Amino acid sequence: MKRINRLSSFLSAVSVLAVLTAVGASAQEQQPPAAPGAPEPPAPEQKPAAPAGEPPVVIADELIYDQTLGLVTARGKVEINQNNQILRADQVTYNQKTQIVAASGHVALVQPGGEVMLGDYAELTDDMKDGFIQQVSLILSDNSRMIGNSAVRERGEITTIDRALYSPCNLCKDDPTAPPLWQIRAIRVTSDAVSKDIIFHDAFIDLFGVPLFYSPYFSMPDPSVDRRQGFLFPSFGSTSDVGPFFGLQYYFDISPDQDATVGATLTRDSGTLFTGEYRKRFDKGLITLNGSINQSGYSKILNDNSGPNGSNLDFRSQQLRWHFFGTAAYDFDQNWRFGVNVNRTSDRTYIDNFNISGADILQSRAFAEGFYGLNYIGVEALDWQDLRTPGTGVGSKGFSPTILPSVTANYVSEPNTILGGQWFANASAVSLLRDFDAVTSDPNRGIDTRRLSTQAGWQREFYSDSGIVLSARTYLRADVYQSDDVPDGTLVVNGGPDEVLTKNGVAATRLFPVATATARYPFVGQLGSYQQMLEPIVSLSVAPHVSNGDKIPNNDSSDIEFDEINLFSESRFPGLDRVEGGQHVSYGFRYGLYGVDGTSATFFLGQSYRFETDDDFPESSGLRDQLSDYVGRVTVHPGPYLNLDWRFRLDKDNFYSRRQYVQATTTGPDWLNLNVNYSLLDDKGEDDEGNSFNQQQLGAGAKAQITDFWSLSTGMTYDIENMRPFRYNLGAQYMDECFTFGVNVQRQFTTAEDQKEGYSFFLTLNLKNLGEVPLKFSADQSRTPGT
Known part of the structure; x- marks a missing residue:
């Protein structure tokens, strides 16, 4: 026997040592010459050569070679590196005759994918692809762990662990012997490195050490898999709209750039909901298609007392209900892009009943846009589906036009091009189509209209030596309108519903020049450790007094909001259909x-x-x-954690509040975030359309991080005018490295059609690597829907 001591430094320097027989070479070639006088060793048994591969690189404190038994033993911080696999142990013995590697003491086998297998004792083939390990512990690539009595490794691909425990959770620092937050106990677990599957046989899922779920067989992808075809975690719960429900979806991993999901949800009160989604991504674009279909009954508000017993509520029998949301986008180059968004549903309450979306207006749009520096050109078509409750001037097709098409072009020159300023030009063309009913629709907002608008102007800023900043802007705008279904003022009474006569092909033109000058004079000074600034601002806008007239419909200028933002604008009307003529000073x-x-x-x-x-x-x-009302704003930022904002509009005659919005928010510390807001809308009286609106609303929300893992959240919306809440909610969430649990309780006080007020309970349970378990429960109150 020949002994070689303290070779680790030498082996590290040369990085090679084939002392462990060079794995596959004949034993005869590896034997050292016999000592003088010693008998010749017997010829080694011939074995088939091992597959060609990289020679092992061995590092150890001590190497011992037993020539008689054909054993090579490495001791002390042994590390063997072969084919991107690393074996570490206190002692490793290689048997040249059986080609078996035996490792003992702190055994660790590191795989190329990052998995680490630990154990007390292991026997492996010389290529480390087959063998077994006792008292095994497997650390996966995401740091999740699996332990068992023993593990068998086959072909370097399949590892089977007996009596296994799996968990991605960290052990308790105070008591490592305590069970993790959640774990899977299984009689046998198989990890397949080729299919990337982890398969559990006779498995229990334990939460806080308590068994919650048993399955004779289930599998999940290993942590290295980004996505995998198969069933998603089911969803279940109960709501007042559909009753108890259970949903299951199947995910198709079609290719790296596309996938699909199909599913079905069984409900007690509303039949079966079938859903589907398809997604595909291109180098410069994407497509997403999402839809569902269901057959069930629902209620509808009629507003004409034609329902049962003269009511406004009509229950519809079983009908086909559906929704479709589709998106496509494509970037042609760095200047042009194209997109389509289609959002439609069968009826007003469908997507809300089935918790698909909470939107109250669905917009569909197709567009193409070009960007060239400061310039822009766009072509689009739009359509809206109004899902709000009808009967208050909304929810009618007459109020939701189809725009086909709308073309916009904007050009802005570089600075200092003309008289030291910039010139600009804008142009737009739009065609609005509506389903007009002269009896039930508002005549002023149910008109088919074509509009062409052009604008050209110049703007510049001047700076005086005294500090005055003067902004000058002037432009000339020209508009051309052509409308159909324009009421001519004649009311026909024919024994039935009254009818308003209309005209088609009504044309109107408008030429509108504007000149505006705005002066600002900022004064800056020091007040103790604070810098203060006082800036008076005055603006003069001059334009001819232009009557908008009855021949020009009002489509995009009806929603007026006068505030500090548009105080100095040439026209305080939004959109283009209305202009503010005459002269005004702000x-x-x-x-x-x-x-x-x-x-x-x-x-x-x-x-x-x-x-x-x-x-x-x-x-x-x-x-x-x-004289207009007063508008203003106060913002206060007293420290790094608090922001206060107050926007208001006060009546010019008595300083009575007409519009107010107050908001207080905290931006820290990280453990506490608060948001409180108050809004007031108080109209002076009816507008030209006979509408008035008065509302006071209080909203509040808070989120607090109670511990490293627990957080609480709450929120409410309260109708001060009617002294009743709209809704409130309270939630709690636990989140750590492997487990998320959340519970949220919401109380809804408003009702509409077949939607009922009541409580909703949302539970979320997310187990890392297993998926999310969504649950929703609600309990309705004994109140007639639609009241």
């Missing part, structure tokens, strides 16, 4: 304090004066009289 001042530590407080107050009244503005807008 004035206000801004004051701010700014600290070196980031704290700040700003205040703005302004008003507008028109040289003559404008009846085109509704009374509720605050702009109809010569």
